[in-house]
Amino acid sequence: MFLEIEMKSNVVVPPDQLYQNLLLHRSIILKLLEDVAHIKATQKHGYLVAVTSLKERGEGKVFLSLKKMEDFKYVHGENPIFVNDKNLKLERHGVVRFRVLALQWMEGQREFMLLASLEGDFLGPVSGMENSGLASSKCL
Numbered sequence: 152m153f154l155e156i157e158m159k160s161n162v163v164v165p166p167d168q169l170y171q172n173l174l175l176h177r178s179i180i181l182k183l184l185e186d187v188a189h190i191k192a193t194q195k196h197g198y199l200v201a202v203t204s205l206k207e208r209g210e211g212k213v214f215l216s217l218k219k220m221e222d223f224k225y226v227h228g229e230n231p232i233f234v235n236d237k238n239l240k241l242e243r244h245g246v247v248r249f250r251v252l253a254l255q256w257m258e259g260q261r262e263f264m265l266l267a268s269l270e271g272d273f274l275g276p277v278s279g280m281e282n283s284g285l286a287s288s289k290c291l
Contacts, residue, residue, distance in 0.1 A: 155203060156196055160186065161262060163254075180205055215241075215249065219268035239276045241269075246277045 162182045164175075183202045192198045223233035223241055233241040241247060249267035257264050269275050 157206070158196070161256075162186065163263070176205060176208075179208060214264065215247075215267050215269060216252075219252065219270055221270070223269070235275075241276050248274050248277050250274060 160183065162179050164178050164182050180202060183205070187199050187202055190199055220233065220241070222235040223239075224235070226232050226234050230242065232243075247269070249269055250271055251265060252268050253266040255264045255266075256262075
């Protein structure tokens with residue numbers, strides 16, 4: 152007898168596999184299949200046979216350390232932002248390219264916390280990509 156069950160799982164997809172919507176969906180399912188193949192069985196659900204669908208995907212949360220974005224200055228206001236000398240703006244829910252410094256699994260929230268840096272070439276706010284469909288991370 153086979154039963155279809157719903158399981159929640161966090162999946163880490165390498166950056167080189169983060170493509171547009173349909174390909175991102177495919178990348179997540181392939182990673183889930185790989186993870187399920189290693190699990191084989193759980194005490195609660197028994198043997199796992201296949202991933203049949205992906206119901207939803209969340210957005211990753213990225214925390215940028217002030218020490219790792221020294222070029223940016225905080226600007227108070229109704230919608231506070233960070234601005235640098237080149238007038239690049241880093242704002243809440245903006246698209247940003249960053250380097251990962253540390254990754255930690257938060258069991259209570261069942262999600263990953265990521266510490267990131269803007270130090271380096273080609274890193275920082277990315278303009279004009281908000282509605283491009285490309286996989287990106289949003290600032291908190």
